[in-house]
Amino acid sequence: MNLTQELELFPDHTVTQMLFKEVKNAAELRQSAVDGRINGALINPTMLVNPFQVLVAANKAVHLQLIGKMKTRSLNSEIIFNLSPTNNISEAFKRFGTSDGDESVMLVVVHCKNESQLLEDIAAQVDGRQVPVEDVSWLSDLAKIRKLFKVAPQEETCGTLLDAVVCRMAIKDVM
Amino acid sequence: MTPDHLVALLCPPLHNPRRRRGGNMAPEKSATVPQFLRGAELVKQGAEARVYRTQFLGRPTIVKERFSKRYRHVALDEKLTRRRTVQEVRSILRCRRAGIPAPAVYFVDYTSHCIFLEEILRSSTVRDHIASTQQSASCTVQELDRDQDRELVQEQELEQLAQQVGQILAKMHDEDVIHGDLTTSNMLLRRSPEDRGSDLVLIDFGLSYISALPEDKGVDLYVLEKAFLSTHPHTEALFQKLLKSYSASSKKSSAVLKKLDEVRLRGRKRSMVG
Numbered sequence: 001m002n003l004t005q006e007l008e009l010f011p012d013h014t015v016t017q018m019l020f021k022e023v024k025n026a027a028e029l030r031q032s033a034v035d036g037r038i039n040g041a042l043i044n045p046t047m048l049v050n051p052f053q054v055l056v057a058a059n060k061a062v063h064l065q066l067i068g069k070m071k072t073r074s075l076n077s078e079i080i081f082n083l084s085p086t087n088n089i090s091e092a093f094k095r096f097g098t099s100d101g102d103e104s105v106m107l108v109v110v111h112c113k114n115e116s117q118l119l120e121d122i123a124a125q126v127d128g129r130q131v132p133v134e135d136v137s138w139l140s141d142l143a144k145i146r147k148l149f150k151v152a153p154q155e156e157t158c159g160t161l162l163d164a165v166v167c168r169m170a171i172k173d174v175m
Numbered sequence: 176m177t178p179d180h181l182v183a184l185l186c187p188p189l190h191n192p193r194r195r196r197g198g199n200m201a202p203e204k205s206a207t208v209p210q211f212l213r214g215a216e217l218v219k220q221g222a223e224a225r226v227y228r229t230q231f232l233g234r235p236t237i238v239k240e241r242f243s244k245r246y247r248h249v250a251l252d253e254k255l256t257r258r259r260t261v262q263e264v265r266s267i268l269r270c271r272r273a274g275i276p277a278p279a280v281y282f283v284d285y286t287s288h289c290i291f292l293e294e295i296l297r298s299s300t301v302r303d304h305i306a307s308t309q310q311s312a313s314c315t316v317q318e319l320d321r322d323q324d325r326e327l328v329q330e331q332e333l334e335q336l337a338q339q340v341g342q343i344l345a346k347m348h349d350e351d352v353i354h355g356d357l358t359t360s361n362m363l364l365r366r367s368p369e370d371r372g373s374d375l376v377l378i379d380f381g382l383s384y385i386s387a388l389p390e391d392k393g394v395d396l397y398v399l400e401k402a403f404l405s406t407h408p409h410t411e412a413l414f415q416k417l418l419k420s421y422s423a424s425s426k427k428s429s430a431v432l433k434k435l436d437e438v439r440l441r442g443r444k445r446s447m448v449g
Contacts, residue, residue, distance in 0.1 A: 005233055009211050055232040056281060066207065067286055154274035158374075163279035163293065167268055170280045170291075174261045175268075 002119065003051050003133035007059050010066070015058045016119055017051050018107040019136055023128035027100035032125065033076065040109040040122050041076040042098035043083065046141040047148075049162045051133050054108055056166050057082035062110060079108055085149050085168045095148065104128075104139055208287045212240060223259075223381060231281060231291050239263075239381075241288040256288050259381050264290060266352050266383040273350045275343060276365070276376040295376050297366045301336065302359035305407050308333055336364075337413050341420030343375050344399075348392045349425055355382030357399035359406055389427065393434030394443050396421070400435075 003017045023029070032038045048054065061078035064070045070078045072089055084092035098105050105126065111118055123130065142161065145151075151164045168175075215229035215238065227238040241256045243249075260283065270277045282291040308329050340362065347354065354361070356379055363376040386392075396418070403414050418435075422428035 008229070008231055009207055052232065052234070059232060059282060063207075063282075063284065152272065155272055157274045158271060158276040159279055164271065167271060167280045170282055171264045171268055174265065
């Protein structure tokens with residue numbers, strides 16, 4: 001059910017995504033993440049079109065961390081920030097981070113290879129039902145995503161919504 | 176004074192390391208991306224960049240790496256390379272916004288000047304397509320009526336392609352994107368999976384910029400005309416079809432085509448300096 005992808009550019013970094021539904025302790029989880037007790041990023045899955053979006057954000061976060069150019073204070077917060085089309089940090093957290101009342105949560109962990117124990121420990125803190133990560137597309141709020149990323153219908157004639165979103169994420173620092 | 180001294184006096188070393196005041200000018204280099212590219216398949220090497228094919232985040236990806244040029248001053252080189260990288264991704268997004276197909280951007284590394292782009296699968300360059308169509312037409316020229324029909328079909332097909340190119344360039348120029356390097360090698364023909372014809376994808380926006388001037392658009396078309404007619408002999412009529420469809424699809428085409436006539440007479444440079 002986990003989706004694990006090695007970052008080809010950074011071979012000692014691997015990204016694992018876990019999707020939970022019917023989550024009952026979102027507020028508690030968010031607080032733990034803020035306090036640093038959860039070493040992962042908690043994302044609002046309704047703003048995701050596809051898990052690839054998270055990989056792009058995580059790859060960029062690791063890259064910026066290694067060259068010392070992160071805009072936020074930690075790798076996990078940088079992942080959330082990179083998902084947003086704007087350079088406003090608090091807005092990024094509000095829209096792409098988990099909010100207290102959320103019922104679904106995408107948990108993203110950047111780790112070394114073969115750290116299954118670590119993943120289990122983090123997952124154990126979520127009080128919810130784990131579902132396959134690919135199911136995220138059932139949760140996406142497409143209208144909201146199109147509006148936030150300003151994707152016009154004509155753009156979707158030449159590519160997918162995912163392409164449009166990923167392009168904006170990749171280029172936002174020079175727009 | 177020895178000749179060596181003279182040379183040193185006349186030509187101050189461009190790459191004097193002491194001139195590089197650290198900090199603002201020289202960003203830290205991350206070696207990870209160049210190292211990764213050593214394992215990738217080199218597709219093409221140009222004057223300005225190398226293009227690799229690889230997997231990135233599990234997807235087929237093209238990486239365009241702009242390398243530094245040793246003959247340029249370090250600061251200027253860094254500035255130019257960076258600006259072109261930025262310009263390229265900006266123009267791609269601008270085109271996509273307008274519904275003009277261009278490869279999606281997955282990741283940009285401004286320290287090693289690499290752009291990670293979606294690989295356009297099931298595609299060939301317009302250049303190869305025209306060349307192979309022309310070749311198969313000339314092979315059959317000596318055969319019978321049936322083949323003449325085939326030739327006709329191929330000619331129609333090329334005309335349709337020229338129309339498609341004209342339309343897409345009109346759309347691009349209406350968005351004020353000047354491609355800067357229009358050639359038939361920089362256009363890909365992508366076959367749709369269900370074989371419902373094919374669409375055109377523009378690539379290589381490395382020399383592109385934003386301008387609303389008919390002059391710049393005219394030069395853009397002039398560059399294409401030169402490239403088109405020299406790579407594909409005997410295609411003057413085909414190129415006229417392209418221009419016709421351009422003028423039919425663009426709102427501001429008359430001023431651009433007037434400029435094109437002017438540019439043809441004088442060449443691409445407006446001022447004779449440099």
